[in-house]
Amino acid sequence: MLRIEDELKRNQLSRFQLIYGEERYMVRYYKNMLIQKLSQTDDEMNRTFFRDNSTEPSQIAEAAQVLPFFAEHRLLVVEDSGFFKTSSDMADYMETFPETTYIVFVEREIDKRNRLFKWIGKNGCVTECVRQQEKMLKQWMAGYAKKAGKNISVKSVERLIERVGTDMEMLSNELEKCIGYVGDRTAIEVSDVDAISSGVTVSKLFDMIDAVALGEKDRALRLYDDLLANKESPMSILYMFSRHINILLQMKECGNLGLSQSETAKKCGVPPFTVSKYARQAALFKRSKLLAMLETRLKYEEKFKSGRLSDQLAVELFLIQALTN
Numbered sequence: 271m272l273r274i275e276d277e278l279k280r281n282q283l284s285r286f287q288l289i290y291g292e293e294r295y296m297v298r299y300y301k302n303m304l305i306q307k308l309s310q311t312d313d314e315m316n317r318t319f320f321r322d323n324s325t326e327p328s329q330i331a332e333a334a335q336v337l338p339f340f341a342e343h344r345l346l347v348v349e350d351s352g353f354f355k356t357s358s359d360m361a362d363y364m365e366t367f368p369e370t371t372y373i374v375f376v377e378r379e380i381d382k383r384n385r386l387f388k389w390i391g392k393n394g395c396v397t398e399c400v401r402q403q404e405k406m407l408k409q410w411m412a413g414y415a416k417k418a419g420k421n422i423s424v425k426s427v428e429r430l431i432e433r434v435g436t437d438m439e440m441l442s443n444e445l446e447k448c449i450g451y452v453g454d455r456t457a458i459e460v461s462d463v464d465a466i467s468s469g470v471t472v473s474k475l476f477d478m479i480d481a482v483a484l485g486e487k488d489r490a491l492r493l494y495d496d497l498l499a500n501k502e503s504p505m506s507i508l509y510m511f512s513r514h515i516n517i518l519l520q521m522k523e524c525g526n527l528g529l530s531q532s533e534t535a536k537k538c539g540v541p542p543f544t545v546s547k548y549a550r551q552a553a554l555f556k557r558s559k560l561l562a563m564l565e566t567r568l569k570y571e572e573k574f575k576s577g578r579l580s581d582q583l584a585v586e587l588f589l590i591q592a593l594t595n
Contacts, residue, residue: 274300274397283307283372286364286394288354288387290377292513295438296399297376301347304374308345316341320348323575327353331363334371346373354380354387361389401436401539410438411445415458418449422458429463431541433473437510474500475510476551479518482563483554487593494589504581505574508588512567519560521545521552563592 277283289300309317316338320330330348338344353360354377364373380387390396402410408427415422422445430448434440447466448458474493481490497507517538524534534549535542566588574584 272397273395277395278303284395285372286390287374288390289397290380291399293399293401293438300397301376308343308372315339317345323350323352327358327360327363334367338370344371349376350378354384361386404541407436414445420449420458421456426458426460426463429460475514479514482592485593490589490593504585508567508585512564515560515563517548518552518555521548522557566591
């Protein structure tokens with residue numbers, strides 16, 4: 271059990287919280303649970319949000335010194351601060367926070383060598399939200415359907431994972447569609463999944479990476495446009511692309527080690543029945559090419575975050591460079 275689960279269960283929460291990781295559904299879940307536990311829905315006076323990575327530690331510290339007004343706690347929620355990737359004096363400020371102030375950091379990426387990360391690890395609660403294994407996803411999806419008064423078979427769950435992927439946010443969206451589609455029926459069948467879930471994002475991402483491997487520039491950019499048309503944000507596409515590349519790198523490593531399909535699935539965090547598909551695609555790339563794409567991704571992400579490029583242009587330039595190298 272994660273420490274945060276135990277804290278929520280016992281209602282004994284650490285004053286300093288850090289939530290991060292690639293499973294954004296769980297990141298949002300824990301963030302919302304902490305907000306719910308530590309503040310009232312309409313109490314804006316005792317709750318402050320910082321969502322700008324240009325926010326200085328001193329600004330947060332100033333807000334932290336304000337005592338709660340007719341409440342037990344004052345809550346600060348700091349999102350995507352960047353404090354966990356660079357050096358800052360945030361930890362020094364937090365030493366001075368009054369006992370009534372609670373702070374929740376919500377981050378995408380962290381450096382575990384970072385001083386602030388180590389400080390919260392020692393003085394608070396650090397929660398990493400990782401991609402879930404197939405067994406857990408099956409249980410979670412069955413529970414999700416049950417809460418809506420529906421039953422979903424194992425085969426239907428597997429089909430949904432195959433078509434959509436293992437991202438819990440996407441799975442929850444597709445489950446909601448299936449629940450609405452079956453109407454008064456209690457069972458969600460494979461045919462219902464096929465009728466509702468187009469699987470457009472995962473399948474087009476696979477196709478786009480195939481196009482990159484084969485140097486098919488026009489096809490890769492056309493598939494990128496299709497993903498945008500499917501309401502995926504450019505940065506979300508870049509993130510999924512990077513995660514996919516990391517999986518391909520792990521696939522190559524597993525192949526070199528001679529691991530079995532189940533061992534490979536566990537190590538790479540993908541369903542066993544998708545291993546052969548990933549392995550086929552990994553064989554299209556040299557390891558150096560995959561590593562180069564990850565480095566290029568960091569370069570264009572930094573240009574976007576610093577305001578030098580729009581998100582869409584950053585991703586398009588990343589794709590063009592990946593296709594030309």
